Amino acid sequence: MAEELRIVLRNADKIDASNINDYIKAGGYTALEKARRMEPRAVIEEVKKANLRGRGGAGFNAGLKWSFVPPAETKYVVCNLDEGEPGTYKDRTIVQKDPQTLLEGMAICAHAIGSRQGYIYCRGEYPYLVEHLNNAIAQAKAAGVLGDFDIEVRMGGGAYVCGEETALIESIEGHRGEPRFKPPFPGVAGLWAQPTVVNNVETFANLPEIINKGADWFASIGAASYPGTKVLTLTGDVVNRIAIEVPTNTTIRQVIYEFGGGIRNGRKFKAVQIGGTSGGFIPESLLDTPIDFDSMRNIGATLGTGAVFVMDDTRDIVDIVTRIAKFFEHESCGKCNPCREGTFRCYEIMKKINRGAATARDIDNITVLARVMQKAALCGLGQAAPGPIMTTLQHFRHEYERKLLS
Amino acid sequence: MVTLTINGKQVQVPDGSTILQACRLHGIELPTLCYDPDLRLAGSCRMCIVEVKGRPLFLAACVAPAENGMVVETESPDIVQARKVILELLLARHGGKCLTCEKNGNCKLQDYCYQYGVSDTRYADGGRHHYPIDDPNPFIERDYNKCIMCTRCVRACEGITMARAINVKNRGHNAKIATAFDGNLADSPCVFCGQCIMVCPVGALTSKVSAGLGRAYEVEKVLTTCTYCGTGCTLELNVKDNRVVGVTSNRSADWSPVNRGALCVKGRFGWDFINSPERLPTPLIKENGEFREASWDEALDLVASRLQKIKEESGPDSMAVFTSARITNEENYLAQKFARAVLGTNNVDHCARL
Amino acid sequence: MANYRDIIARYQDKPGGIIEAYHALQREFNYIPREAVKEVARVFRLSEAQAYGVATFYSYLSVEPRGNYIIRMCESAPCHIAGADEIIKAFERELGIKVGQTTPDGKFTLELTECVGQCQGTPVITINSVPHVGITPDQIPAILALCK
Numbered sequence: 001m002a003e004e005l006r007i008v009l010r011n012a013d014k015i016d017a018s019n020i021n022d023y024i025k026a027g028g029y030t031a032l033e034k035a036r037r038m039e040p041r042a043v044i045e046e047v048k049k050a051n052l053r054g055r056g057g058a059g060f061n062a063g064l065k066w067s068f069v070p071p072a073e074t075k076y077v078v079c080n081l082d083e084g085e086p087g088t089y090k091d092r093t094i095v096q097k098d099p100q101t102l103l104e105g106m107a108i109c110a111h112a113i114g115s116r117q118g119y120i121y122c123r124g125e126y127p128y129l130v131e132h133l134n135n136a137i138a139q140a141k142a143a144g145v146l147g148d149f150d151i152e153v154r155m156g157g158g159a160y161v162c163g164e165e166t167a168l169i170e171s172i173e174g175h176r177g178e179p180r181f182k183p184p185f186p187g188v189a190g191l192w193a194q195p196t197v198v199n200n201v202e203t204f205a206n207l208p209e210i211i212n213k214g215a216d217w218f219a220s221i222g223a224a225s226y227p228g229t230k231v232l233t234l235t236g237d238v239v240n241r242i243a244i245e246v247p248t249n250t251t252i253r254q255v256i257y258e259f260g261g262g263i264r265n266g267r268k269f270k271a272v273q274i275g276g277t278s279g280g281f282i283p284e285s286l287l288d289t290p291i292d293f294d295s296m297r298n299i300g301a302t303l304g305t306g307a308v309f310v311m312d313d314t315r316d317i318v319d320i321v322t323r324i325a326k327f328f329e330h331e332s333c334g335k336c337n338p339c340r341e342g343t344f345r346c347y348e349i350m351k352k353i354n355r356g357a358a359t360a361r362d363i364d365n366i367t368v369l370a371r372v373m374q375k376a377a378l379c380g381l382g383q384a385a386p387g388p389i390m391t392t393l394q395h396f397r398h399e400y401e402r403k404l405l406s
Numbered sequence: 407m408v409t410l411t412i413n414g415k416q417v418q419v420p421d422g423s424t425i426l427q428a429c430r431l432h433g434i435e436l437p438t439l440c441y442d443p444d445l446r447l448a449g450s451c452r453m454c455i456v457e458v459k460g461r462p463l464f465l466a467a468c469v470a471p472a473e474n475g476m477v478v479e480t481e482s483p484d485i486v487q488a489r490k491v492i493l494e495l496l497l498a499r500h501g502g503k504c505l506t507c508e509k510n511g512n513c514k515l516q517d518y519c520y521q522y523g524v525s526d527t528r529y530a531d532g533g534r535h536h537y538p539i540d541d542p543n544p545f546i547e548r549d550y551n552k553c554i555m556c557t558r559c560v561r562a563c564e565g566i567t568m569a570r571a572i573n574v575k576n577r578g579h580n581a582k583i584a585t586a587f588d589g590n591l592a593d594s595p596c597v598f599c600g601q602c603i604m605v606c607p608v609g610a611l612t613s614k615v616s617a618g619l620g621r622a623y624e625v626e627k628v629l630t631t632c633t634y635c636g637t638g639c640t641l642e643l644n645v646k647d648n649r650v651v652g653v654t655s656n657r658s659a660d661w662s663p664v665n666r667g668a669l670c671v672k673g674r675f676g677w678d679f680i681n682s683p684e685r686l687p688t689p690l691i692k693e694n695g696e697f698r699e700a701s702w703d704e705a706l707d708l709v710a711s712r713l714q715k716i717k718e719e720s721g722p723d724s725m726a727v728f729t730s731a732r733i734t735n736e737e738n739y740l741a742q743k744f745a746r747a748v749l750g751t752n753n754v755d756h757c758a759r760l
Numbered sequence: 761m762a763n764y765r766d767i768i769a770r771y772q773d774k775p776g777g778i779i780e781a782y783h784a785l786q787r788e789f790n791y792i793p794r795e796a797v798k799e800v801a802r803v804f805r806l807s808e809a810q811a812y813g814v815a816t817f818y819s820y821l822s823v824e825p826r827g828n829y830i831i832r833m834c835e836s837a838p839c840h841i842a843g844a845d846e847i848i849k850a851f852e853r854e855l856g857i858k859v860g861q862t863t864p865d866g867k868f869t870l871e872l873t874e875c876v877g878q879c880q881g882t883p884v885i886t887i888n889s890v891p892h893v894g895i896t897p898d899q900i901p902a903i904l905a906l907c908k
Contacts, residue, residue: 344579
């Protein structure tokens with residue numbers, strides 16, 4: 001029987017999340033103290049060696065990201081709490097259950113890169129977290145644990161694209177949340193053109209334990225190329241719709257059947273979409289794949305944010321993908337042509353297929369369009385948007401064909 | 407210098423060049439819609455995408471730095487197909503009313519559809535926006551049904567004229583160029599300079615004053631200097647059948663060194679007086695309260711004799727000469743010379759002194 | 761009711777604080793009045809077109825008047841398969857309005873939203889951003905009755 005391993009959620013439900021003293025009693029802020037006794041370079045090296053890869057979806061080595069930051073008078077640490085991928089509630093869970101571990105993680109990063117100002121960009125859908133975080137920050141400041149590092153919470157306004165780091169930066173600056181072209185990368189010129197590290201909540205929340213227990217400890221957990229744990233959020237037709245934290249070598253099958261308790265109402269499994277609404281659809285035959293970033297990529301899927309959206313055998317794949325296509329049409333920022341027009345046309349074609357009015361030619365047209373979007377769109381939104389269409393055409397093509405006009 | 411390979415040819419370009427600059431430096435043309443060398447970069451139309459060996463994604467050449475050892479393909483089959491699809495997507499939004507469009511023959515979307523053989527779109531099933539064309543201002547026709555969202559107008563308004571009258575409203579497929587509250591230009595900080603018309607690659611923004619008078623391929627462009635003020639902006643009179651039918655501008659620093667294409671409302675739209683029937687074709691002399699036509703010789707003789715008479719009766723300082731910024735320095739010099747040497751007065755003034 | 765100028769002034773020293781100011785305006789007025797967009801532009805030294813562009817970009821900001829209770833139905837895929845369509849129809853029936861509309865008394869506005877991050881309890885609605893999970897159509901009259 002697979003078991004949870006809790007690193008970022010180590011204090012969840014064990015401490016009073018609204019009281020910093022509980023966190024400190026549980027060993028909180030010892031890692032920050034330890035980090036501050038280390039040379040900033042050494043902290044970066046330690047994180048790099050731990051091979052902590054970004055938990056927001058892109059999977060980039062966090063320490064390596066930090067190492068690109070050039071010397072500058074002002075640098076920023078930005079926490080991405082714009083958890084917009086449907087089916088994902090891990091960052092909310094982490095922050096609700098243990099906000100101080102996030103703040104400590106950000107402060108460790110701040111020491112490593114030499115920053116005195118942090119921002120937490122909290123999605124507009126979570127106003128109740130803003131209050132919770134402001135309370136946590138006030139307590140941390142009062143306790144003096146953050147030293148000269150300040151953290152401010154900024155709120156988004158309901159825009160999925162702001163989970164993309166440069167769109168997020170634009171939004172903090174008070175602009176329309178349109179992604180910037182890269183380079184320059186935020187590490188070199190980010191918020192107000194200053195070097196900026198943007199990491200996900202879960203990435204920061206891993207840092208205290210990595211500093212306390214060491215890179216070797218962390219690197220030995222889970223899958224070798226994507227070590228550590230991943231917080232997964234289960235939703236859809238699974239018995240237990242819960243957040244879990246498991247080593248990254250856990251398989252999808254274990255997640256669904258051992259932690260998730262299997263399929264609801266005694267039904268059979270049909271598909272699972274992992275990593276949020278841009279993730280690939282995975283059929284039964286691939287359920288023994290470990291959830292780590294690279295294993296998932298090898299089967300044409302993604303780990304993404306770690307959302308696990310399970311569908312039983314009664315579910316209409318084409319209808320669900322049509323709904324997902326509407327999501328991207330609604331969330332495209334409209335800056336680049338392939339995404340602005342492409343997401344709109346994908347949705348139009350999916351609607352046509354879903355209502356039984358399409359022919360095989362429409363499938364060809366959407367396939368051609370999808371391939372162009374994946375390679376030509378400006379940011380990850382447009383590049384990832386066709387993923388569900390492409391993976392369902394691959395694994396569930398018969399469901400499309402059933403709806404075509406003959 | 408940076409050394410890279412473009413379409414199988416090794417080339418060198420200065421450090422800091424983009425792939426687009428590298429291509430153009432070596433005579434390789436790339437299609438661009440949002441790119442404008444005078445404006446803030448957008449990197450958004452994705453027409454200039456290229457394939458770079460080892461990169462999983464296409465790079466937009468206008469914003470991608472040229473790097474040592476890069477192997478770039480600008481017209482590979484995948485790139486050509488992607489451009490075709492992007493053009494189809496734009497065509498589905500745009501609608502393509504070339505037959506009656508002012509910009510027919512002078513439209514980048516048309517040019518690229520021609521170049522890549524895109525005559526129709528597979529992606530128009532879902533319909534398109536139908537925006538009203540109803541801004542009542544006398545100068546700028548705003549037909550957003552033809553807009554391809556390159557945002558060059560927004561960036562020109564911001565970066566050249568600094569009026570910041572327009573921006574993008576909404577998002578995704580509903581994104582649209584708009585003033586604050588999506589109203590009329592007259593209710594915005596717009597100064598009707600028409601720089602937005604100058605940079606618009608399609609027929610979304612055109613001159614109302616020139617509407618229906620002739621398209622780019624029908625007119626001869628005569629480079630001249632604007633006469634409205636002393637700035638000396640270069641403009642192009644668009645001439646058809648010996649009549650001025652419009653004004654455009656030339657953006658090259660060599661040909662238009664003062665303004666590089668930028669004009670004001672008067673220069674760009676204030677040319678209809680040239681062919682006005684109310685314009686005087688000959689001098690007029692007033693006799694018994696009525697004007698009659700006269701020759702130049704007769705008119706000048708009359709003025710000379712009257713000036714002579716005033717000088718004799720009231721002295722030269724009873725007269726003054728006022729000149730204008732709308733004539734050249736040389737003409738202004740002659741005017742003061744005339745005042746001092748012929749009339750004999752130092753009463754000389756000029757509107758630009760105020 | 762607080763003056764929109766006073767609300768905006770609270771954020772004027774915050775770099776990029778325009779979105780925070782918009783949220784604060786919405787907490788007071790349920791939407792961003794036109795005069796407030798102009799004032800935001802002035803205070804944050806943006807053009808009015810830019811301030812308007814920001815206000816119309818984010819789906820949780822509105823430049824159109826809305827009701828005191830903004831009910832949002834999540835229709836992302838997990839809520840979709842959990843019966844979001846049925847809930848929307850039930851709300852439309854109960855309130856006598858369509859999605860995107862406000863009741864004539866100005867009390868309720870019904871909107872769709874994408875995922876609100878409560879997917880452990882689909883289908884999910886929010887009322888003034890407070891999530892209510894595991895909603896069934898027959899609970900709707902009781903939920904509305906709670907909105908005084």
